[in-house]
Amino acid sequence: MFLGEVTCPSGELVLMDGGYLELWSGDRSPDEVDGTKDLPACDFEIVGPDAEAAARSFGRQSGRMLYDIPHHGTDEFWRLFDQHCREHTYDASLCPFPRRISHRDRVRRAITDGDPDFLITGVPVVPVGGVPTDRPLAVTVVRGEWGWSQVRIGLREDVAVATRRLGSIGVDYARFVFADADALGSWVHNYPVDGLADVVFWGRDEEQVAAEFGAQRTGTPGDDSYGWLNLPVRDAYARAVALNDRKNATPDRKFAFDFRPHSHHWQVMASVRASENEAATIEIGGAQIMMAMTSVGDGFFPVDLDVNAAGAPVAVRITVAGDE
Structure with missing residues (x-):
């Protein structure tokens, strides 16, 4: 293949x-x-x-x-x-x-x-x-x-x-x-090359968390999680901090989240997640x-x-x- x-x-x-x-x-x-x-x-x-x-x-x-x-x-x-x-x-x-x-x-x-x-x-x-x-x-x-x-x-x-x-x-x-x-x-792994970032979350209690934070599904191919796309990196980071604070305050609420700066790693991994064969x-x-x-x-x-x-x-x- x-x-x-x-x-x-x-x-x-x-x-x-x-x-x-x-x-x-x-x-x-x-x-x-x-x-x-x-x-x-x-x-x-x-x-x-x-x-x-x-x-x-x-x-x-x-x-x-x-x-x-x-x-x-x-x-x-x-x-x-x-x-x-x-x-x-x-x-x-x-x-x-x-x-x-x-x-x-x-x-x-x-x-x-x-x-x-x-x-x-x-x-x-x-x-x-x-x-x-x-x-x-x-x-x-x-x-x-x-x-x-x-x-x-x-x-x-x-x-x-x-x-x-x-x-x-x-x-x-x-x-x-x-x-x-x-x-x-030339690889940039952690820093946004366009000043933007995504924040997504998923898990058992994702719908409750989405309702609390006013998040919608992203509709991303291969990765249709709840969250926010294409935010200025400072705003994205603030939302990730808020999710982390909620996670620590209510450990019985089960969810995980990712802070994803628009780096080269983020770019190729978005294509990997969308690929049928998980490669890009x-x-x-x-x-x-x-x-x-x-x-x-x-x-x-x-x-x-x-x-x-x-x-x-x-x-x-x-x-x-x-x-x-």
């Missing part, structure tokens, strides 16, 4: 949890991003003659790069690594970076070093290099018993002769994003980016790369459920 197409002008594709794009730093240090700047951390590289062996056996992250080690735990982390090297007689050590490594640079480093994935605040992200830059890439799915069994991103019209496992995508927000690594530098694309930074619900919720989703006889990537395959 065809979901849509993505493009990858940089030749480097990022596969990750779309909900975590609020943490994406682009070419900036993660310390400069709202979602992570209040979580001080350090990045390290394992160096020395036995760096590769020490990294493999230490097993904390893929490859020699160790990202997002919390400041409060660095002394203990350093002690554990030194102890590990002494026990295995490895000539290796940790070298801290003076400035944290941007997420865009993590993609480059992982692809150059052949690492299967890297972490963003502990969540695995899978990068793929050697992606065609001159044409759209079709995204298709295979339906299983409980949802998709596999997602496939076609890269080349060629015969695959071998497959190798990359990493696994860690998902906590029930959605994938497939995106060009450079284009993500958006053009950001000169590339077509796809957001797609996993169909099975959260989890860790293994990624395989099919290659041709010359070793060039033919397709990326994400295993969603084990019933294909």
Whole structure:
């Protein structure tokens, strides 16, 4: 089943949890991003003659790069690594970076070093290099018993002769994003690009809440909740605060609500909710980016790369459920 197409002008594709794009730093240090700047951390590289062996056996992250080690735990982390090297007689050590490594640079480093994935605040992200830059890439799915069994991103019209496992995508927000690594530098996750926002609510007691607040159904395709659309962001925020106050004051009244600024994330998710297959694309930074619900919720989703006889990537395959 065809979901849509993505493009990858940089030749480097990022596969990750779309909900975590609020943490994406682009070419900036993660310390400069709202979602992570209040979580001080350090990045390290394992160096020395036995760096590769020490990294493999230490097993904390893929490859020699160790990202997002919390400041409060660095002394203990350093002690554990030194102890590990002494026990295995490895000539290796940790070298801290003076400035944290941007997420865009993590993609480059992982692809150059052949690492299967890297972490963003502990969540695995899978990068793929050697992606065609001159044409759209079709995204298709295979339906299983409980949802998709596999997602496939076609890269080349060629015969695959071998497959190798990359990493696994860690998902906590029930959605994938497939995106060009450079284009993500233009992504706006939480802030309205037009100064507007929506507030919607739903649940067991939604009609009572709607009557109290004078709300109507929005009529939004795929998401016909009660609420208000296209409000100035300050007005929308005030209504969200009022709903939250009501929820806290009367916990026996059951409903949930969303404050949805008109960000890129909001735009594509509106299209996802309206889509029969829960997938949609958006053009950001000169590339077509796809957001797609996993169909099975959260989890860790293994990624395989099919290659041709010359070793060039033919397709990326994400295993969603084990019933294909």
